[in-house]
Amino acid sequence: MKNNIKKNNSILDFDKCIFFDNFFYGYCIGFCISLFLTIISFLIVFLNLFSNVLTIIVLSCLLIIQVFAQIKYFLHLNIMNKNYWHMFALVFVLIIISILFVGTIWIMYHLKHNMFVVYIYE
Structure with a gap:
């Protein structure tokens, strides 16, 4: 064989x-x-x-x-790729990541104001 x-x-x-x-x-x-x-x-x-x-x-x-x-x-992934659905998925993911990033920065910026504790000294 x-x-x-x-x-x-x-x-x-x-x-x-x-x-x-x-x-x-x-x-x-x-x-x-x-x-x-x-x-x-x-x-x-x-x-x-x-x-x-x-x-x-x-x-x-x-x-x-x-x-x-x-x-x-x-x-x-590259720009020359003929399969455009991959690029649309990438753009969608980038939009979601941008929303999460901006939302996180916004929450952290306002966290200091919302967590302000007033100390009362006697």
Whole structure:
């Protein structure tokens, strides 16, 4: 009985495997970018490198970069894709995330006023 699978065309031959080259490499690049941006974000906050306003601006920029890296490397979405339903779903998710983000900031801003405690000294 002949073996119809050649060793050089096997999916386990990592040197010549197209699946390994295309997908695994992209996932590794995306993971490294996400890990690097997350570490930078934690260090900025932990070491208190900037003022409060500048920290928020820098973290927001790093957040936007990380979101685009996640979209490109993990979700494999791009503008040139012919399947527009994926882009509509992405826009919907971005709208929901924006509502949650703005709502959270609004609640935290008003939390100080609503939780104000009056101390009565005797």
